[in-house]
Amino acid sequence: MNKGGFSWKRLSGISGAKANVSRKIGIPLTKSGRDQKIGRAVSKGCMGSLTIFLISITTLIFYIIKNF
Structure with missing residues (x-):
């Protein structure tokens, strides 16, 4: 799990583009x-x-069985 910090994907815009496509x-x-x-x-x-x-x-089914 990521604890924060620098991300090349966020900087390059890949994360935002994927989010937009997904929406x-x-x-x-x-x-x-x-x-x-x-x-x-x-x-x-x-x-x-x-x-x-x-x-x-x-x-x-119960109604049919009851009436027989």
Whole structure:
């Protein structure tokens, strides 16, 4: 882990350019950034929808079994 200090990448503008590209395309250029973005998408979108779907299917199955 870097504790600060001089950076050639910051001086040359590479870090800023990468940050700008990443913001424009909407995809993080670092592995950890991509992992975090995927994790947020799964926990909010897909898993929420999947949970609601499974609860509704389970409720439907119990309703059908109860009425037989």
